[in-house]
Amino acid sequence: MGNVFKIKELRYVPRWLVFFIDISIVSFSVLTIYLLLKKLYVKIYFIEYLNEKILTIIGVNILFMLLFKTYAGIIRYSTFFDFFKILWSSGSTFIVLLGLNFVSDMALGRPLYLYPALFLFFFISTLLMFFFRMLTKQIFSMVMDLNYKNVPSKIRVAVVGVGGESVSLANAIIHNPGHAYQLEGFFSARSDSKKAMLLGYKIYNKKELLKSHSLANQFDAVLIRGMMEKEEMEEWMTLALDRGLKVLKAPCLSKINEDRIVGGISPFQIEDLLDRSPIKIESEEVRSRHYNKSILVTGGAGSIGSEIVRQVAQLGSSLIVVVDQAESPLHELKLELLERFPDQNFKFVLADISNHYRLEKLFEDYHFSIVYHAAAYKHVPLIEDNPHEAVFVNIGGTRNLALLSRQYNVSRFVMVSTDKAVNPTNVMGASKRAAELFVQSLQNSPDNTTKFITTRFGNVLGSNGSVIPHFRKQIEKGGPVTITHPDIIRYFMTIPEACELVLQAGTMGNGGEIYVFDMGKPIKILDLAKRMIKLSGYTPDVDIKIDFIGLRPGEKLYEELLTDNSTTIPTHHEKIMISRDPLMEFEDIELLCKQIMRSAIKKESLQVVQILKIIVPEFISNNSEFEILDKIQEREVYQ
Template identity: 70%
Template sequence: MKKLYNAFRSLYGGDNVMKITELRYIPRWIVLFLDIFIGLVSITISYYLIDKLHVKVNFPQYIYYKIVFILFINAIFMFVYKTYAGIIRHSTFFDFFKILLCSGSTLLTMLLLNLSFKIIFGKPLYLYPSLFLYFFISIFIMFFFRMMIKQVFNILIDYKGSASKTRVAVVGVSDASVSIARAILHNPNYPYRLEGFLTKRSDSHKALLLGHKIYNIDKFFKDKNLISDFDAILIIKEIMAKQELEEWMTFALDNGLKVLNAPTLSKMRESDLVGGIRNLQIEDLLNRKPIKIENIEVQKRHFEKTVLVTGGAGSIGSEIVRQVAQFKPSVIVVVDQAESPLYELELDLLEKFPEQIFKFVLADISNNYRLEALFEKYQFSMVYHAAAYKHVPLIEENPHEAIFVNVLGTKNIALLSKKYKVNRFVMVSTDKAVNPTNVMGASKRTAELFVQSLQGSEGNVTKFITTRFGNVLGSNGSVIPHFKKQIEKGGPVTITHPDIIRYFMTIPEACELVLEAGTMGSGGEIYVFDMGDPVKILDLARRMIKLSGFTPDEDIKIKFIGLRPGEKLYEELLSDNTTTVPTHHQKIMISKDPCIRFEEIDVLCKQIIKSAVKRDKLQVVRLLKEIVPEFISNNSEFEVLDKKNIEISES
């Protein structure tokens, strides 16, 4: 009542739009009163029409009692069917159906009463035409009243704060698009205003949808005056093919419109749809259709088993932990040397998986004694080795640290897995290990060689498996978060080279591959998979700038800073002298890389670890080049070693 009072008070005071739209709904008793009043108007109209036809009514002396009686019967059925209970501005066909039932029940009751009167008194109480007129007129007015109120509210809501709202055109006329549009109309507190619909169809330009025009895309983007009436287009990424998404984005950004992405009904309740609208992210464009792996073996390998994940607080490691937790292992041991990220992961996992047993261990994988205590205590069934140093420029400056973590750490985990007869050991590697041009890639290739060599070593029962990935979207320190920060600061966006390209994949997709790899093969394999088309980093930067609402090279500058030490223009997933073997999954292949015998790689690893302890950078890299002959340094101080090798081979 207080809100109703405030609304009418605002009407009198002049501030009518704001206060009326704040009124959640008209009190139910007022709706009931209005419906009874509509009934009174309807019976009055019906009697008026009968009178104009010069038809005499039965029992004219009781006409007022007859009117009250029919309204009383109608009111009873209003209570029975609760026609007053719905919120008028959200009226649907269901509300109309209840009105139809109510009026129909009233008509049927009055017809039976009429029949009884005719039997008893020789003539009916009401004229039959007046009853049918009342039936049709009352239904029409009640429904019209609700539709009118609904439309008035929509107009007022649309008008409220319209100057500050983002004017959007919803792409498509599908059920999902209409649901989004309806949610915008019914949520006045959100910063969007529906202005129309966009479609590629040419047969809908004369139609209206939710009271708004449907525009053909070709005509829309040719009319600059029309475009100026809009601020953004709103798409639903999940129901679009990648090519279609690219087309809409290009149309919008080239015409100065923002691109908004909305969730589908299946992803979010209708009441939360508008709250889920956000600016289209570059990740949405790079996300190809994910590789979904459904393998019952994955569940069998983890259910009620003990699992170790190294590097568990990192981007890949933490997602592996989350995915493994869904299969209800007996315990998951998460190892990482980064204290704060490990603690944050602990809080997150304990909240999301309260029934799962986790053990969070702060440890350095180069400390073999610390690791062996874990293997002895938990007797792991599965080991996922994701711990690694990955940043190319930092590792190029500190090659000995790459040896401690990427080589020695991997050696420790792998040998302990063999010693304690772990069922499967899965190592996460990188495409930078293929024809490496930097220390990081060469150290990961060395780790791959060591892990592969253990497969055929004496007394081994563990299956050693390696998986190679490209860049993962949104991982710590990756290019996309870096570009976002630069754009937020106003630029410039820094790119090492205008022609540099990279492959991208999502973190969940990468981890699904890791889990799948853990169930495949007989051990010793290196798994790679189809990562789609590479992405030019310059194009990536330009799109990110446009999606942020800026113009590249004008609002946000792009600056080329040159290749970093060890960086190459493109990454590879397979080395030149390898072949691939298909697996049961069309997107996953096995790389047949050359191997080294365990005795040989073990000696080389011991030598390079000793050099790392001495902090002898040149000797460390020299040994890396001996272990990985295809390692040719690029834009690095270690190029001198390649020149010496060339001179020696020529002499």
């Protein structure tokens, strides 16, 4: 039957056809009324002008059809909004005809039309036009159901909620049977809708789902609205997973049309739950700092750096120079940015920030106003095995950029740091803390005009090498999911949120500050892994095994945002605070940086880490070969 009608390929009834049918309905209504009046032997005024009177009714109706565009709606998606357009059109026609009657009655002593005939015309024409739309809509649905009734493995879904957005979502599923979803009902937390029906489907109460395991067998998945509050979303997700149901998420209905809603339905991701409330950014202040300015972003092809570039590209900068040593990611970013921001002036530079001469040429040529320094080595185990590389990039590269920024009078230097720099237990964190100390020391150095700013935050969702993509790959392979320790916890923040706060912090303060961000509540990695396994449709430790492999060299059970000796000062932005950490004089840290660079060139790992522990006294190695240095220092203290 689908081959005969090919209704799947028919997107909508042509507008000219709808317009023609509406005119036919109006003409039929007028003729029907006059035939009825004739059969009842009712006297008609001005019978000699009957044709003209009929044409007047049809003409006035056509005028208002064109004005209100009653023909413009897609018939198979007709709603009461379309009915109201018909009502306005027919009502306006009725009012105009009443006006003609009034004029005729005043001028000629009798009305042009019989008043009961006008009421009948208004009622019949309106009803038939709306009935035509509902009938077409129903026929379309019936034929589509016939076309797709034999489609295998449809996902039986229950839409969460009974509000307007949930109804629109359910309608989208009903009107698009070619997709993989089949509506089976609604779930609601309300207790007053137990016996109610919505769109012909039953509404199930949350308590029913909690009490009855058999009820869950009627569905394959629950569908959560895109704009649901986080707490409510988490509650429904937990309930569904406990009942063995999949969790799906719909896109925001306000952003796309109904035809694309169903195609936008996707499996619920753990990032949807970890995402937090939107950041309030003082956009005018941020924009004014960047507008018509030359901006440098190091590590620009990385997770954080590339998002900083994307956000800065929307602020009207005269030039954005993107520096990274990773060739392929930089090339991919270049293709993306040139397509997304064709009017923005970019310069993509393949360079290593440890190469001072390469960087100096950039500062000479482009006269930067702001430097965003996001380039760094960040993987704890790799850096623990290669401490000299952390010195070259995290310390030496930062030193190069900071000194050049001071030399070339850059207005603001913004360094992206990490919570691993706080009371570090690994070389990576200690190297970032040393970089922080160097940047801070320059603030009060002679003849300095640059504002040196440091931003410090925790893990970002979806960044290169982060835990969530890693777990996802392990689950896709069938497990096991590997966790270092059952009690390990981490803070998480989305990449856009982190970068928005970096840009905001870059506009604040007098320089020399370390800004720490509100990271929300820490998340237990074991709970995160279990939820990701459940969201993938598996049972933890049954379908997908969880293995504990022990803490990696230098890894902590938990991260901190503040050192033991620091205090925080609030700022005017609720999510940004200032950390008051111990400082070092420029001459002292400059001397130590030169010493550690010489040791790094010789690849003397123990010597490198020993100097690093002098720069960062709170650096105590954990689960690492460098613990021996702490033991030696401890013995020296007691002797």
